[in-house]
Amino acid sequence: NAGVMQNPRHLVRRRGQEARLRCSPMKGHSHVYWYRQLPEEGLKFMVYLQKENIIDESGMPKERFSAEFPKEGPSILRIQQVVRGDSAAYFCASSTTTSGGSLYNEQFFGPGTRLTVL
Amino acid sequence: AQSVSQHNHHVILSEAASLELGCNYSYGGTVNLFWYVQYPGQHLQLLLKYFSGDPLVKGIKGFEAEFIKSKFSFNLRKPSVQWSDTAEYFCAARTGTASKLTFGTGTRLQVTL
Numbered sequence: 001n002a003g004v005m006q007n008p009r010h011l012v013r014r015r016g017q018e019a020r021l022r023c024s025p026m027k028g029h030s031h032v033y034w035y036r037q038l039p040e041e042g043l044k045f046m047v048y049l050q051k052e053n054i055i056d057e058s059g060m061p062k063e064r065f066s067a068e069f070p071k072e073g074p075s076i077l078r079i080q081q082v083v084r085g086d087s088a089a090y091f092c093a094s095s096t097t098t099s100g101g102s103l104y105n106e107q108f109f110g111p112g113t114r115l116t117v118l
Numbered sequence: 119a120q121s122v123s124q125h126n127h128h129v130i131l132s133e134a135a136s137l138e139l140g141c142n143y144s145y146g147g148t149v150n151l152f153w154y155v156q157y158p159g160q161h162l163q164l165l166l167k168y169f170s171g172d173p174l175v176k177g178i179k180g181f182e183a184e185f186i187k188s189k190f191s192f193n194l195r196k197p198s199v200q201w202s203d204t205a206e207y208f209c210a211a212r213t214g215t216a217s218k219l220t221f222g223t224g225t226r227l228q229v230t231l
Binding site: 003004031033035040041042043044045048055056058059091093095106107109110111112 | 122124154160161162163164167208210216217218219220221222223224
């Protein structure tokens with residue numbers, strides 16, 4: 001049973017280009033979370049999605065960042081017009097159902113995508 | 119806003135030494151607490167979690183953590199570390215009805231032979 005897959009593992013972009021990060025959740029998981037880890041910092045929550053719905057985007061920067069989780073295919077985190085400050089490791093996690101409320105379903109993490117903006 | 123603090127950024131221990139990594143959280147309500155480990159080149163893995171009940175939680179690979187509500191702490195311990203425990207350790211919290219996890223900045227543990 002494959003774990004959470006992320007690709008690419010490493011991505012290099014020049015300032016102003018677009019970055020697309022993909023996350024394929026574990027089989028049977030319909031909930032996806034994106035976290036960002038800046039150098040020397042912990043992981044920070046960005047967005048939580050179910051299939052075709054954004055549930056919580058309280059951690060997403062207001063501009064240039066967007067996320068989707070279509071009915072078919074992986075979840076995509078898209079960063080437009082990247083800047084050097086976007087350089088970070090981006091982690092995706094998935095769970096079977098919601099991890100909220102009194103019910104906790106473990107979030108399984110992918111290996112991350114390391115984005116470098118030149 | 120809730121936050122999680124890990125005050126040890128880099129810890130170096132010899133094999134067989136005892137380990138204690140500090141974790142404090144700031145939130146007054148119901149909180150669920152976690153320790154994750156990230157071995158070099160690998161993804162985050164859950165070591166252990168606390169939801170309720172016995173405040174002493176045992177996890178995988180001989181790790182345990184103690185929830186002390188009065189101190190808002192959830193320190194990670196292991197009686198005798200091995201070289202293979204070299205990794206980065208993250209404390210995380212989930213509060214209220216939220217699904218998202220709030221992470222500390224991580225502690226890099228280096229175990230020497």
